[in-house]
Amino acid sequence: MASGQSLHLYGQMMSPFVARVVLVAQSLGLDLQPEAVPGGDTSSPEFRAINPIGQVPALVHDDLWLAEGEVICSYLRDLVPEHDTERHDPAVAARGRLVARIVDLYLMGAYIPLIPFRQQESPDQAAIDKQMAAFKDGLGVLEAVLSPAPFALGSTLGHADCALAPAIDYLRLMMPHFGMADLTDGHPKLKQWWSYAQERAPFAPVFEEGQAGLRAYRVDHGLPPLEGL
Numbered sequence: 001m002a003s004g005q006s007l008h009l010y011g012q013m014m015s016p017f018v019a020r021v022v023l024v025a026q027s028l029g030l031d032l033q034p035e036a037v038p039g040g041d042t043s044s045p046e047f048r049a050i051n052p053i054g055q056v057p058a059l060v061h062d063d064l065w066l067a068e069g070e071v072i073c074s075y076l077r078d079l080v081p082e083h084d085t086e087r088h089d090p091a092v093a094a095r096g097r098l099v100a101r102i103v104d105l106y107l108m109g110a111y112i113p114l115i116p117f118r119q120q121e122s123p124d125q126a127a128i129d130k131q132m133a134a135f136k137d138g139l140g141v142l143e144a145v146l147s148p149a150p151f152a153l154g155s156t157l158g159h160a161d162c163a164l165a166p167a168i169d170y171l172r173l174m175m176p177h178f179g180m181a182d183l184t185d186g187h188p189k190l191k192q193w194w195s196y197a198q199e200r201a202p203f204a205p206v207f208e209e210g211q212a213g214l215r216a217y218r219v220d221h222g223l224p225p226l227e228g229l
């Protein structure tokens, strides 16, 4: 399979889960650009028919539909195994998936319950503190796993970078609201990796597109501007 022509990825680049799939596809030589969600909304019947979970990303490839960013990334890697540079070494491949899982379960997983508090005038501070403690634990675990040189786990771009970069770019904009001004403070390996990744290809164009989408979304929804966006 040489091109991504019969593949359809649904979602927006402002979602770090979607941006991950785009970065993985690029690293595999697949040109996969996200398309607008059918029916205009993740709750539409048209989209639910593709992905009953009702979240982006979703992938359609002929008769197959898939959901969940990590599952989609694994599918793409299996589609073009000859382009998957991590496949030859099970330990390297597994470490990349471990970073992705830390991102999903312990960073994004700790952040997502915080989202409703952003709009509340008197949010439950104890509940926020609990999620923040979990988030900080997640950052600590990530720090233990990273070995930047200059990519997240060594000298070549890997799955870990594709999962981590969009999530860190998103979370660095969101966490100041909860009192965490800089995610990299106290995390020297994350800081080293981020200082390399933040302005370089293939990440920077993906960040730019995601940030433009997030700006537009916030304007459309009457949300206040975010520092750094």
Ligand SMILES: N[C@@H](CCC(=O)N[C@@H](CS)C(=O)NCC(=O)O)C(=O)O
Pocket (backbone or CB within 6 Å): 014, 015, 016, 017, 042, 043, 054, 055, 056, 057, 067, 068, 069, 070, 104
């Ligand atoms: N577990 C999912 C999480 C995906 C997710 O949270 N997607 C969000 C956008 S970042 C979403 O689709 N939310 C519902 C919506 O936007 O309507 C994955 O790993 O792909």
